[in-house]
Amino acid sequence: MGKGLMTRQKIVDRALALAGEVGLESISLGVLAEHLSLSKSGLFAHFRSKEALQMAVLQEAKDEFTKSVVVPAIAKPRGEPRVQAIFTYYCSWIRSGGRCIFMALAQEYDDRTGPVHALVVEAQKDLNKVFEKAARIAIEEGHFHSSCDPAQFAFEFFGIAMAYQHTLKLLDDPKTETRAQVAFDALIARQKK
């Protein structure tokens, strides 16, 4: 990786960490340059606008999710084992902390419009598609009943993951892990009837 690309990656990484704390709208190019000991013009050489940086941060978050959850899950056998793996890796990803900014961003951008909002919406749709596709394959493999509705499954899967993240980060409840697992097992059991 060339020096320019390394600097760019550094900027995006730091911006992603900041976005997890203050939101994507509150990122200031000036503050970011200061954090990284860059001149403002040095930072502008990589991102000409706040919006360009925001888009890069979102893309980075999507890429990290793909790398940490989707890629290892796809290595598992088709059907239920893959569905289970997505849940396991998703929870690990949430636990590994800080970087799961999509839930916060969805809150921040739900009432806005524009390209950043559009990318947040697209990321959410892509996430749903991951769950839906895994459920569809589980039906094909005969692991889930043919009456299983993949979109409904995706909605509920996401609800459990949200409750998990929320409870884990906000409340200090040692049972959070078990609660998410019990809920997920019940969701899976319903797909087999």
Next chain:
Amino acid sequence: MGKGLMTRQKIVDRALALAGEVGLESISLGVLAEHLSLSKSGLFAHFRSKEALQMAVLQEAKDEFTKSVVVPAIAKPRGEPRVQAIFTYYCSWIRSGGRCIFMALAQEYDDRTGPVHALVVEAQKDLNKVFEKAARIAIEEGHFHSSCDPAQFAFEFFGIAMAYQHTLKLLDDPKTETRAQVAFDALIARQKK
């Protein structure tokens, strides 16, 4: 209501609406005074610090939830009808828009400390208690099986509500309503076994 109290209420209402858009940390007393055509000192007469205003906004959001969801639900018969009513009123409250700031706040405050964070945590615990208590009464009334775990029920209830709010606000999916209802019906059915 005296003039002073009316002004106070106006400030809190506007701050609550603003917090739903920009978060609670980004509220500026100056911007708020401008919005309300108040002098900054006039606003400071009611709230001496941003933190005092933030606490009042949180309390207002809690009070609104109590008034819109808890009070009408408690008027319903004990047990399953009351559990169902909480779900129905909660969804209406989410649909009625903008003011459901707790989910966003939880994201904003999960990594912070201090009195505002403490109040966000307390509000979340109170919310869980509403669901738990309703489930406990449903067990007492014999509507839910004695093996039902009220805290687990609360976790899953909240997950469905989160997925509902998230999907409703971010994605333009006309089936959101039905998805939440199907998930909730399945949750209820499991409590009867």
